Each structure stands twice: as structure tokens, then as C-alpha cells.
Amino acid sequence: MAVRPPRWYFSLRxxxxWFAYRELTENARDVADAVEWRPYWEPGRVTAPLLADQGIELAYVPMSKEKHLYILQDVKRLAAERGLTVGWPVDTDPDWDVSHLAWFLAEDEGMGREYIGRACEARWGRGLDISDPAVIAGIGKELGLDGDALAGAAEDPQTVRRGVEALRQVSRDGVFGVPFFIHRHDKFWGSDRLDRFVETVRAGSRPAPAAAGPHSVPAEPAGQAPAGDAGHAGGCG
Incomplete structure (x- = not known):
């Protein structure tokens, strides 16, 4: 059986x-080149009904108010450590199909990574609504791409089919949050797990088990998912 390549799931939302993207492209380019880049997003207007028709349900849990408030604080802190300023976006009714389906067209032109960088900067650096097709068109034009095509990706049946298949892969891989990294049988959730993922990809082997310590968290029993809005710093649903 062929060994599946390492992969990481990113989300523009x-x-x-955003932090993981910057660290991969700036500090671990060899790993960025070695892994598959796969999008993850909450299904939107066009993909949600198609996934429902196929009986596919992603492991997505709506964020609690308490976790949302914590993330605001945590992101501000982590951004400051990286010399970044966050321009908090205002998108009261986002449709993540718009920005994520556009990525497929940018990727076709060899500009997928650049698109991610521009989209994240637009959302997190300038506080723009990347569910607005006009914003996506502007990003496309900045990259020398067909901005109108990117802006209309969610209206293109072929691109929509590719998006549905990508979300099917999300379900098959058991991805429940972002950023999410997979190497062989090992899964890592959160930007604060990126270093360990990079180590395992570079080594080409499974990581050694972490030693138990006073702050160790017991593993969940097999087949039992944590209840509620579980999470940790470095990742979100």
C-alpha cells in the first residue's frame, strides 16, 4: 500500500x-514544499447542500462565546510576539465557499500559496471581508490572475465539485479544526504543534512518545470524543 504524503489543512478564516502559514513559508520551506496543502472550511451556500445530499457531515463544533473571547485575547498576544498587527474583520454572515473555492483557481495557476498569504493578510491584517467577491477579485488582480474568475468560483460547477471532494477528504481524514497536520498515522492540531509536525516530516519517522509529566492530559478512551467546545491555544474549529 502506498504511503500517503504528509499534509496540512489550512483555513482562511x-x-x-495564518500564523502556521507564515511559519511554514518563512522558517520551514522544505516542509512546505514536501507536504500537500489542503483547504478546510465550514461549508457555505453552495457546498453545504451538496455535502448533505451525500450524507457527509464534518466534525465541526460552533464556537462558544467564552472561547471566542479567549481567542481574541490569544491572537492579539501571539500576533504581537510575531511583530504583527491584527485588523479584526467584521463579517457578520460569512460564506467561506467564496474565498476557499477561489483558492483552487489560484492553485491551478501556481499561485495557491501566494493567494493564501494575500487572503490572510486581507482578513487578519486589514480586517476585510473575504466573503465579499469584490475583495477576492481584488486579491486575484494583485496576483496577476483573473480576478473575476476567482470572485465567481462559487458559481462555477466544476470548481464547486472540486471543493466538495476536498471537504470529503476533510471528513475522511478526521479533521475537526485548523490548522491540522497529518504525517502517517500521527495528527497534530494547532499552530503550537507545528514544530513537532516539522520534526516528524524532516525525520521521516514517527515521533517518540512524550514523557508523562505533572501537566499531562490523559488520552480520551478509544471511540470517545471530548464533550463540548474542547480546544487549546493554537487551533480553532
Whole structure:
């Protein structure tokens, strides 16, 4: 059986994915080149009904108010440590199909990574609504791409089919939050797990088990998912 390549799931709506993107492309380019880049997003207007028709349900848990407030504080702190200023976006009714389906078209032109960088900067650096097709068109034009095509990706049946298949892969891989990294049988959730993922990809082997310590968290029993809005710094749903 062929060994599946390492892969990471990114989302344009996640500030932690933004941090992971910057660290991968700036400090671990060899790993960025070695892994598959895969989008993850909450299904929107066009993909949600198609996934429902196929009986596919992603492991997505709506964020609690308490976690949302914590993330605001945490992201501000982590951004400051990286010399970044966050321009908090105002998008009261986002449709993540718009920005994520556009990525497929940018990727076709060899500009997928650049698109992610521009989209994250637009959302987290300038506080723009990347669910607005006009914003996506502007990003496309900045990259020398067909901005109108990117802005209309969610209206293109072929691109929508690719998006549905990508979200099917999200379900098959058991991804429940972002950023999410997979190497062989090992899964890592959160930007604060990126260093460990980079180590395992570079080593080409499974990581050694972490030693138990006073702050160790017991593993969940097999087949039992944590209840509620579980999470940790470095990742979000």
C-alpha cells in the first residue's frame, strides 16, 4: 500500500492558520514544499447542500462565546510576539465557499500559496471581508490572475465539485479544526504543534512518545470524543 504524503489543512478564516502559514513559508520551506496543502472550511451556500445530499457531515463544533473571547485575547498576544498587527474583520454572515473555492483557481495557476498569504493578510491584517467577491477579485488582480474568475468560483460547477471532494477528504481524514497536520498515522492540531509536525516530516519517522509529566492530559478512551467546545491555544474549529 502506498504511503500517503504528509499534509496540512489550512483555513482562511483562522488566525492560527495564518500564523502556521507564515511559519511554514518563512522558517520551514522544505516542509512546505514536501507536504500537500489542503483547504478546510465550514461549508457555505453552495457546498453545504451538496455535502448533505451525500450524507457527509464534518466534525465541526460552533464556537462558544467564552472561547471566542479567549481567542481574541490569544491572537492579539501571539500576533504581537510575531511583530504583527491584527485588523479584526467584521463579517457578520460569512460564506467561506467564496474565498476557499477561489483558492483552487489560484492553485491551478501556481499561485495557491501566494493567494493564501494575500487572503490572510486581507482578513487578519486589514480586517476585510473575504466573503465579499469584490475583495477576492481584488486579491486575484494583485496576483496577476483573473480576478473575476476567482470572485465567481462559487458559481462555477466544476470548481464547486472540486471543493466538495476536498471537504470529503476533510471528513475522511478526521479533521475537526485548523490548522491540522497529518504525517502517517500521527495528527497534530494547532499552530503550537507545528514544530513537532516539522520534526516528524524532516525525520521521516514517527515521533517518540512524550514523557508523562505533572501537566499531562490523559488520552480520551478509544471511540470517545471530548464533550463540548474542547480546544487549546493554537487551533480553532
Amino acid at each position: 483562522s488566525p492560527y492558520s
